[in-house]
Amino acid sequence: xxxSMGPVSGRQSSLLWDVAAPTRPSELPGAAMAxxxxxxxxxxxxxxxxxxxxxxxxxxxxxIAVDDAAGRCxxxxxxxxxxxxxxxxxxxxxxxxxxxxxxxxxxxxxLLGPAVxxxxxxxxxxxxxxxxxxxxxxRLADLDxxxxxxxxxxxxxxSKLTGRVDPEVAWVWRRIRASRGRTRVEPLAAEVxxxxxxxxxxxxxxxxIPPKRAATLVRFDHxxxxxxxxRSPATVAAECGYVDQSHLHREVVAFTGRTPAAVVDEPFLAxxxxxxxxxx
Numbered sequence: 040x041x042x043s044m045g046p047v048s049g050r051q052s053s054l055l056w057d058v059a060a061p062t063r064p065s066e067l068p069g070a071a072m073a074x075x076x077x078x079x080x081x082x083x084x085x086x087x088x089x090x091x092x093x094x095x096x097x098x099x100x101x102x103i104a105v106d107d108a109a110g111r112c113x114x115x116x117x118x119x120x121x122x123x124x125x126x127x128x129x130x131x132x133x134x135x136x137x138x139x140x141x142x143x144x145x146x147x148x149x150l151l152g153p154a155v156x157x158x159x160x161x162x163x164x165x166x167x168x169x170x171x172x173x174x175x176x177x178r179l180a181d182l183d184x185x186x187x188x189x190x191x192x193x194x195x196x197x198s199k200l201t202g203r204v205d206p207e208v209a210w211v212w213r214r215i216r217a218s219r220g221r222t223r224v225e226p227l228a229a230e231v232x233x234x235x236x237x238x239x240x241x242x243x244x245x246x247x248i249p250p251k252r253a254a255t256l257v258r259f260d261h262x263x264x265x266x267x268x269x270r271s272p273a274t275v276a277a278e279c280g281y282v283d284q285s286h287l288h289r290e291v292v293a294f295t296g297r298t299p300a301a302v303v304d305e306p307f308l309a310x311x312x313x314x315x316x317x318x319x
Contacts, residue, residue, distance in 0.1 A: 055306055058313050059185035067193050067200075069146035072138060073314035074185045077101065079134040087129055088263070088307045089122040089294050091216070091256045093147035093155060093247075094139065097164070097172075097192075099179040101135030107160045116176055118167045120158030120247050121147075122256040122294075138179055138188055140196070141315070143216075144246040144253075145209045149200040156247045204245045207231040211242060211250055220258025221280040224250045259294050262287060267308045272299045 059074035071092075087105070096103075098116045105113045106129075116137075121144050148155045154167055164172040175195060182188045204212075211227045227250070228238040242250045262279040266272065276287040291299045302308065 056310065058310060060314060061189045062186055065193060067146075067197050069143040070193070070196055071141045071315055072189050072192060074136070074138050074188065075314075076136045077103075077134045085129050085306055086295055086297070087119070087161075088302075088305055089256060089259070090141065091121055091253065091260050092141040092143055093121055093151070093158065094119045094141050095164070096137050096139050097176055097179060098135055098137045099176045100137075103129060103135050103137065105129050105161050109160075113161050113163055116164035116172055118151075118158060118162050118164055120155070120160065120162075122248060122252070138192060139314075140192065143212075145204050145212055146200070148204045148245050149202045150196060152202045153244075156244050158247055205241055207233060207238070208242050208245050211238065212246065212253065215250065215254045215257055218254075219261040219279070220254040220256070222254065224254055255290070256294075259290055263291060263295075263299075263302060263308060264311065266291075266299050267303050267311075275299075 056078060057076040059076070061072055065071065095118050096116055102114055105117060107113065142150060144155065151158075151167060158167075168175070175192070178191060178195075179188050182191060210231060211224075214222055214227060215224070225235060228235045231238065233241075239249050242248075242253070246253065248256070258279055258281075262275050262281070265275045265279065272287055273284050275281075276284045279287070281287040281290070288299055291297065291302055295302050295305070297305070
Protein backbone atom coordinates (compact mmCIF):
# COMPACT_ATOMS: atom_id res chain seq x y z
CA UNK A 40 0.00 0.00 0.00
CA UNK A 41 1.33 3.40 -0.95
CA UNK A 42 0.34 6.90 0.03
CA SER A 43 0.33 9.48 -2.73
CA MET A 44 1.08 13.15 -2.44
CA GLY A 45 -0.98 15.60 -4.44
CA PRO A 46 -1.60 19.34 -4.44
CA VAL A 47 -5.00 20.69 -3.52
CA SER A 48 -4.39 24.21 -4.75
CA GLY A 49 -1.36 25.81 -6.32
CA ARG A 50 1.80 24.33 -4.82
CA GLN A 51 0.12 23.30 -1.55
CA SER A 52 0.36 19.53 -1.07
CA SER A 53 -1.85 17.22 0.94
CA LEU A 54 -2.28 13.49 1.38
CA LEU A 55 -5.33 12.60 -0.68
CA TRP A 56 -5.34 8.84 -1.24
CA ASP A 57 -3.81 5.57 -0.18
CA VAL A 58 -3.11 3.72 -3.41
CA ALA A 59 -2.99 -0.05 -3.85
CA ALA A 60 -1.59 -1.79 -6.92
CA PRO A 61 -1.72 -5.49 -7.90
CA THR A 62 1.30 -7.47 -6.74
CA ARG A 63 1.28 -9.76 -9.78
CA PRO A 64 1.01 -9.07 -13.52
CA SER A 65 -2.48 -9.12 -14.96
CA GLU A 66 -3.55 -12.25 -16.79
CA LEU A 67 -5.96 -10.12 -18.80
CA PRO A 68 -3.93 -8.13 -21.36
CA GLY A 69 -5.20 -4.62 -21.89
CA ALA A 70 -6.74 -4.21 -18.42
CA ALA A 71 -4.94 -2.38 -15.60
CA MET A 72 -6.27 -1.89 -12.08
CA ALA A 73 -5.54 0.22 -9.01
CA UNK A 74 -7.29 0.78 -5.70
CA UNK A 75 -7.85 4.17 -4.06
CA UNK A 76 -8.76 4.87 -0.45
CA UNK A 77 -9.60 8.48 0.32
CA UNK A 78 -7.63 9.58 3.37
CA UNK A 79 -10.26 12.12 4.37
CA UNK A 80 -7.69 14.74 5.35
CA UNK A 81 -8.64 17.34 2.72
CA UNK A 82 -11.57 18.43 0.62
CA UNK A 83 -10.77 18.73 -3.05
CA UNK A 84 -12.10 19.62 -6.46
CA UNK A 85 -9.83 18.09 -9.09
CA UNK A 86 -9.69 17.76 -12.85
CA UNK A 87 -9.98 14.30 -14.32
CA UNK A 88 -7.11 13.96 -16.79
CA UNK A 89 -7.99 12.32 -20.15
CA UNK A 90 -6.34 8.98 -20.82
CA UNK A 91 -6.28 6.71 -23.91
CA UNK A 92 -8.43 4.06 -22.25
CA UNK A 93 -12.02 3.43 -21.25
CA UNK A 94 -12.11 3.81 -17.48
CA UNK A 95 -14.41 2.05 -15.02
CA UNK A 96 -14.53 3.48 -11.49
CA UNK A 97 -16.31 1.20 -9.00
CA UNK A 98 -17.14 2.99 -5.74
CA UNK A 99 -17.79 0.34 -3.10
CA UNK A 100 -17.58 2.46 0.05
CA UNK A 101 -18.51 6.12 0.50
CA UNK A 102 -19.15 8.39 -2.46
CA ILE A 103 -17.57 10.67 -5.03
CA ALA A 104 -19.17 13.29 -7.26
CA VAL A 105 -18.13 14.02 -10.85
CA ASP A 106 -19.25 17.17 -12.66
CA ASP A 107 -19.28 17.04 -16.45
CA ALA A 108 -18.91 19.93 -18.87
CA ALA A 109 -22.68 20.39 -19.07
CA GLY A 110 -22.90 20.94 -15.31
CA ARG A 111 -24.48 17.56 -14.57
CA CYS A 112 -23.39 15.87 -11.35
CA UNK A 113 -22.82 12.10 -11.34
CA UNK A 114 -22.63 10.23 -8.03
CA UNK A 115 -21.27 6.78 -7.37
CA UNK A 116 -19.65 4.36 -9.82
CA UNK A 117 -19.14 5.58 -13.37
CA UNK A 118 -17.54 4.88 -16.74
CA UNK A 119 -15.68 7.32 -18.96
CA UNK A 120 -15.05 7.01 -22.67
CA UNK A 121 -11.57 7.18 -24.17
CA UNK A 122 -10.28 10.71 -23.66
CA UNK A 123 -13.64 11.98 -22.30
CA UNK A 124 -13.95 14.71 -24.93
CA UNK A 125 -14.49 17.34 -22.24
CA UNK A 126 -12.90 18.76 -19.10
CA UNK A 127 -14.46 17.13 -16.03
CA UNK A 128 -13.96 17.56 -12.31
CA UNK A 129 -14.15 15.16 -9.36
CA UNK A 130 -15.25 16.24 -5.87
CA UNK A 131 -15.01 14.17 -2.72
CA UNK A 132 -18.59 13.89 -1.51
CA UNK A 133 -17.43 11.83 1.46
CA UNK A 134 -14.54 9.51 2.28
CA UNK A 135 -14.56 6.65 -0.21
CA UNK A 136 -12.85 3.55 -1.52
CA UNK A 137 -12.89 2.62 -5.18
CA UNK A 138 -11.31 0.25 -7.66
CA UNK A 139 -10.35 1.82 -10.97
CA UNK A 140 -9.98 -0.22 -14.15
CA UNK A 141 -8.35 1.11 -17.31
CA UNK A 142 -9.29 -0.83 -20.43
CA UNK A 143 -7.54 -0.35 -23.74
CA UNK A 144 -10.29 0.33 -26.29
CA UNK A 145 -10.15 -3.05 -28.03
CA UNK A 146 -10.69 -4.80 -24.67
CA UNK A 147 -13.37 -2.28 -23.69
CA UNK A 148 -15.26 -3.12 -26.88
CA UNK A 149 -15.01 -6.82 -26.10
CA LEU A 150 -16.45 -6.12 -22.63
CA LEU A 151 -19.11 -3.50 -23.41
CA GLY A 152 -19.77 -4.07 -27.10
CA PRO A 153 -21.21 -1.25 -29.22
CA ALA A 154 -21.90 0.80 -26.07
CA VAL A 155 -18.21 1.82 -26.10
CA UNK A 156 -18.77 3.92 -29.20
CA UNK A 157 -21.52 5.84 -27.43
CA UNK A 158 -19.49 6.74 -24.35
CA UNK A 159 -18.94 10.48 -24.22
CA UNK A 160 -17.72 12.13 -21.06
CA UNK A 161 -18.91 10.34 -17.92
CA UNK A 162 -21.74 7.81 -17.78
CA UNK A 163 -23.24 6.25 -14.65
CA UNK A 164 -22.11 2.64 -14.29
CA UNK A 165 -25.74 1.50 -14.02
CA UNK A 166 -26.38 2.83 -17.52
CA UNK A 167 -23.56 0.73 -18.96
CA UNK A 168 -23.45 -2.40 -16.78
CA UNK A 169 -27.08 -2.55 -15.69
CA UNK A 170 -27.73 -4.64 -12.58
CA UNK A 171 -24.14 -5.96 -12.72
CA UNK A 172 -22.92 -2.58 -11.42
CA UNK A 173 -24.46 -3.20 -8.00
CA UNK A 174 -23.22 -6.80 -8.00
CA UNK A 175 -19.61 -5.72 -8.65
CA UNK A 176 -19.72 -2.96 -6.05
CA UNK A 177 -21.21 -5.28 -3.44
CA ARG A 178 -18.70 -8.04 -4.06
CA LEU A 179 -15.74 -5.68 -3.77
CA ALA A 180 -17.14 -4.33 -0.50
CA ASP A 181 -17.41 -7.88 0.87
CA LEU A 182 -13.72 -8.60 0.27
CA ASP A 183 -11.22 -7.44 2.88
CA UNK A 184 -7.99 -7.44 0.87
CA UNK A 185 -7.06 -5.36 -2.19
CA UNK A 186 -5.31 -8.29 -3.87
CA UNK A 187 -8.48 -10.36 -3.50
CA UNK A 188 -10.46 -7.51 -5.02
CA UNK A 189 -8.09 -7.29 -7.98
CA UNK A 190 -8.26 -11.05 -8.53
CA UNK A 191 -12.07 -11.07 -8.36
CA UNK A 192 -12.38 -8.11 -10.73
CA UNK A 193 -9.99 -9.69 -13.22
CA UNK A 194 -12.03 -12.91 -13.18
CA UNK A 195 -15.28 -10.96 -13.62
CA UNK A 196 -13.90 -8.94 -16.52
CA UNK A 197 -12.59 -12.08 -18.23
CA SER A 198 -16.03 -13.68 -17.96
CA LYS A 199 -17.60 -10.72 -19.78
CA LEU A 200 -15.26 -10.55 -22.76
CA THR A 201 -17.54 -11.77 -25.52
CA GLY A 202 -17.14 -9.33 -28.40
CA ARG A 203 -14.21 -8.43 -30.62
CA VAL A 204 -13.18 -5.61 -32.90
CA ASP A 205 -12.11 -6.07 -36.50
CA PRO A 206 -8.50 -7.32 -36.69
CA GLU A 207 -7.71 -4.33 -38.89
CA VAL A 208 -9.02 -1.90 -36.26
CA ALA A 209 -7.05 -3.65 -33.52
CA TRP A 210 -3.90 -3.54 -35.65
CA VAL A 211 -4.27 0.20 -36.34
CA TRP A 212 -4.79 0.86 -32.62
CA ARG A 213 -1.63 -1.09 -31.75
CA ARG A 214 0.35 0.91 -34.32
CA ILE A 215 -0.93 4.19 -32.88
CA ARG A 216 -0.10 3.11 -29.34
CA ALA A 217 3.34 1.74 -30.21
CA SER A 218 4.31 4.99 -31.97
CA ARG A 219 3.04 7.05 -29.01
CA GLY A 220 0.68 8.80 -31.37
CA ARG A 221 3.35 9.88 -33.83
CA THR A 222 2.45 7.60 -36.73
CA ARG A 223 0.57 9.13 -39.66
CA VAL A 224 -2.88 7.59 -39.66
CA GLU A 225 -3.77 7.96 -43.35
CA PRO A 226 -1.25 5.38 -44.67
CA LEU A 227 -2.49 2.81 -42.16
CA ALA A 228 -5.69 2.36 -44.16
CA ALA A 229 -3.70 1.27 -47.20
CA GLU A 230 -1.59 -1.06 -45.06
CA VAL A 231 -4.70 -2.95 -43.92
CA UNK A 232 -6.23 -2.87 -47.40
CA UNK A 233 -9.10 -0.55 -46.54
CA UNK A 234 -10.18 2.80 -47.88
CA UNK A 235 -9.62 5.80 -45.64
CA UNK A 236 -13.38 6.23 -45.28
CA UNK A 237 -13.88 2.61 -44.18
CA UNK A 238 -11.08 2.75 -41.61
CA UNK A 239 -12.40 5.98 -40.10
CA UNK A 240 -15.97 4.61 -39.93
CA UNK A 241 -15.07 1.20 -38.50
CA UNK A 242 -12.54 2.60 -36.00
CA UNK A 243 -14.98 5.16 -34.64
CA UNK A 244 -17.95 2.79 -34.53
CA UNK A 245 -15.95 0.22 -32.55
CA UNK A 246 -13.59 2.29 -30.38
CA UNK A 247 -15.61 5.46 -29.97
CA ILE A 248 -13.29 8.05 -31.54
CA PRO A 249 -11.72 8.46 -34.99
CA PRO A 250 -8.15 7.18 -35.44
CA LYS A 251 -6.62 10.65 -35.78
CA ARG A 252 -8.20 11.72 -32.49
CA ALA A 253 -6.90 8.51 -30.89
CA ALA A 254 -3.38 9.35 -32.08
CA THR A 255 -3.69 12.89 -30.70
CA LEU A 256 -4.82 11.52 -27.33
CA VAL A 257 -2.00 8.95 -27.14
CA ARG A 258 0.55 11.64 -27.99
CA PHE A 259 -0.87 13.97 -25.34
CA ASP A 260 -0.80 11.21 -22.71
CA HIS A 261 2.88 10.53 -23.33
CA UNK A 262 3.75 14.22 -23.48
CA UNK A 263 1.95 15.22 -20.29
CA UNK A 264 3.68 12.48 -18.30
CA UNK A 265 7.02 13.67 -19.64
CA UNK A 266 6.14 17.11 -18.29
CA UNK A 267 5.26 15.60 -14.91
CA UNK A 268 8.64 13.83 -14.93
CA UNK A 269 10.31 17.24 -15.04
CA ARG A 270 11.21 17.62 -18.70
CA SER A 271 10.92 21.08 -20.20
CA PRO A 272 7.99 21.95 -22.50
CA ALA A 273 10.41 22.75 -25.34
CA THR A 274 12.08 19.33 -25.06
CA VAL A 275 8.76 17.49 -24.75
CA ALA A 276 7.32 19.31 -27.77
CA ALA A 277 10.34 18.41 -29.91
CA GLU A 278 10.55 14.77 -28.84
CA CYS A 279 6.81 14.02 -28.91
CA GLY A 280 6.20 15.24 -32.45
CA TYR A 281 4.59 18.63 -31.91
CA VAL A 282 5.17 21.38 -34.44
CA ASP A 283 6.51 23.65 -31.72
CA GLN A 284 6.06 24.49 -28.04
CA SER A 285 2.92 26.54 -28.77
CA HIS A 286 1.35 23.46 -30.36
CA LEU A 287 2.02 21.45 -27.18
CA HIS A 288 0.63 24.31 -25.08
CA ARG A 289 -2.63 24.41 -27.05
CA GLU A 290 -3.11 20.66 -26.86
CA VAL A 291 -2.52 20.45 -23.11
CA VAL A 292 -4.96 23.30 -22.52
CA ALA A 293 -7.54 21.67 -24.80
CA PHE A 294 -7.37 18.35 -22.93
CA THR A 295 -7.04 19.63 -19.36
CA GLY A 296 -7.96 23.30 -19.17
CA ARG A 297 -4.49 23.98 -17.71
CA THR A 298 -1.17 25.14 -19.12
CA PRO A 299 1.85 22.81 -19.33
CA ALA A 300 3.43 24.62 -16.37
CA ALA A 301 0.33 24.19 -14.22
CA VAL A 302 -0.82 20.71 -15.25
CA VAL A 303 2.21 19.03 -13.68
CA ASP A 304 0.67 19.70 -10.25
CA GLU A 305 -2.48 17.71 -10.96
CA PRO A 306 -2.79 14.87 -8.40
CA PHE A 307 -4.33 12.44 -10.91
CA LEU A 308 -1.12 12.72 -12.95
CA ALA A 309 1.28 12.71 -10.00
CA UNK A 310 -0.14 9.43 -8.73
CA UNK A 311 0.06 7.58 -12.06
CA UNK A 312 3.49 6.06 -11.50
CA UNK A 313 2.33 4.59 -8.19
CA UNK A 314 -1.07 3.39 -9.34
CA UNK A 315 -0.16 2.15 -12.81
CA UNK A 316 3.58 1.52 -12.61
CA UNK A 317 4.43 3.85 -15.47
CA UNK A 318 7.91 5.38 -15.70
CA UNK A 319 6.60 8.95 -15.97
